[in-house]
Amino acid sequence: MVKVGQFLSARLDVLPEEITKELSGLQDEVAPESFESILHAIESELGMSPGVAFAEITAEPIAAASLGQAYKAKLSPGLAGDLGITDVVVKVLRPGIENIVDVDLKALTKVGGWLSKVKLVSKRTDALALVREFSEITLQEINYLHEAENLERFAEAFENDPRIQTPNVIWERSAKRVLTLxxxxxxxxxxxxxxxxxxxxxxxxxxxxxxxxFEQFFVTGFFHADPHPGNIFITKAPEGAAVDFTLTYIDFGMMGQVSEELKANLQRFLFAVASRDARAWVVACERLGVLLPSADTLLLEEAVSKLFDRFGGVRVGELIQTDPAELREFGIEFSELVRTLPFQLPNDFLFLIRALSLISGVTSELNREFNIWDAVDPFARSLLNGSGTGTVKRLGKDLLANLLTLSQLPGRIESVVSRVERGDLVLRNPELERRMRVLDSSIRRATAGLVFTGLVIAGVLSLPENQNLGFTLLGISALPMLYALGFGRFTR
Structure with a gap:
């Protein structure tokens, strides 16, 4: 149950600050198990007494998380001499945690089944699928050998990056329930x-x-899914080093993986944003599976193209200062598209969004003016310039070639043909559509009013913790507000 709270503590876009602030305490304020029970667990798991395994273990834990506890220790003299390492951190699972997790996951599955029958929930997400994914990850977290393998895989992916560091696993003092680093x-x-x-x-x-x-998301395809501030240290590099500081990641129990297909499609999406290519953006969204089958891709492409032309490269802070008349004009022109919102969220994105949400919060703490999306553009262009993998280079060359030709026309024709095959292409009667929209305009405006209110409340509550998110929500609220007030006669 604490792990569920930790997950929700990062969702400032879902819950108000008062709730997320209380839940964030679950990361640091879990009552520790007795030291005697921890010593017994170490002896049982390693097959040797703690006094033999370690020269010293501090009695007070440096961290008491929901699933395990961590202690500073010193290796036994013989092993320390062999490895050239003395100071270590020993992670020990809470005694009996497997049984507790088993009971709680069964309870969550039951609740997920109930929620899946509620239309308000089922229309937006598959509750049982979320529970299954959460269960799988939690079960992996209570196997420290799995975490050790994740750590070494992550370290290998960044072995040539001087900025990224990880602890070393002391395999001689590690097992399923004890991990020494x-x-x-x-x-x-x-x-x-x-x-x-x-x-x-x-x-x-x-x-x-x-x-x-972004390197983890778009290149290695293996990313840290729990990068909250307690899991990343900054170390000043010694004099003469290639870099002035390093980022050291810890706690690899929760990791995300991006398939080669998803990674390629994420790279396509990234290149489309960097190149301000609306057609490529729509195609990337289709391949990612984030567009509903009913989405009007031609209208969406037109809207995105105009957004790129006007707001490409504009920071969030500057967007808030945009003349409301511009947003009003856009809302009038694409009112139908804004109302239908033809997007859905595949399960593959859950960990990506969680990690990005955490990272966005951390970067905002470090630099109030920093917008994580500002970093997308230079990163994408570095990939386009050939600094990425073979797949990245190939995609980059393909994209640049498309930008230098008129090859978008076949893509447009293919889109129209696909719509015909799906039966989505119809002849419209503007007058009949106008009359139908007038009939339900009051309902839609009332709905827009509710959306506006929700966005404003969420934006105001988010400002103290994450200004970027808060200002973004406030800026987006302008569209449903204009619609609800009837500016521009949206229904005509």
Whole structure:
């Protein structure tokens, strides 16, 4: 149940600040198990007494999480001499946690079944699928050997990146319920004062964190799904090093994986945004599976093209200062598209969104002016310039070739043909459609009013913790507000 709370604590876009602030305490304020029971667990799992396995273990845990606890320790002299390592951190699962998890997951499955029968929930998400995915990840988290394998896989992916570091696994003192790692404790990434005192620029840290995140999403395809501030340390590099600081990730129990197909489609989407190519953007959305079958792709492409022309490269802060008349004009022209919102969210994106939500919050703490999406553009262009994998280079060349030709026409024809085959292409009677829209305009305006109210409340509540998210929600609320007030005669 605590893990569910941790998941919700990151969702500032879903829950108000008062709730998420209380839930965030679950990351740090879980009562620890007794030290005696922890020592017994170590001996039972490693097959040797703690006094033999370690020269010293602190009695007070440095962290007491929902599934396990962590202690500072020193390796036994013989092993320390062999490895050249003395200081370590020992993670120990809470005794009996497997039984507790089993009972709670069964309860969650029952609740998910009930929620799946509620139309308000079932129209937006598959509750049982979410529970199954959450269950799978939680069961992986209570197997420390799985976490150790994740750590080494992540480390291998970034072995040539001087900015990214990880602890080393001490396999001689690790098992399913006990995990021993080198002690990499340093400055917590959210400790802005500590960073400044160490001579590290917080703005540079925010930029590097964004880059590392996109590298995981779009290149390695294996990403840290729980990058909250307690799981990332910043270490000042020694004199003469290639970089001035490093990011050290810890806690690899919750990881996300992007399939090759999804990774390629994410790269296509990234390139489309960087190149301001509306047609490529729509195609990427279709391949990602985020468009509903009923989506009018031609109208969507036209709308996105105009958005790119006007707002491409504009930061969120600048967007808020946009003349309301411009938003009104856009709302009138694409009122039908704005009303239908032809998007859906595949399950593959759940961890991506969670990780991005956490990273966005961390970067905002480091730099109030930083917008994580500002980092997308230079990252995408670096891939287009050939610094990525073979797949990235191929996609980049394909995209650039498309931009230099008139090859969009066949794509448009194919889209029309697909709509005909699906039976989505129809002849419209403008007058009849106008009369039908007039009949239900009052209902739609009332709905728009509710949406506007919800966005404003969410935006105001989000401002103290995440200004970017708060201002974005407030800016977006202009569209349903204009619609609800009837500006521009949307129904005609």
């Amino acid at each position: 080198t002690d990499v404790s340093a400055i917590k990434i959210s400790d802005v004062e500590g960073l400044v005192a160490a001579g590290i620029n917080p703005n540079a840290v925010a930029a590097e964190l964004a880059r590392a995140t």
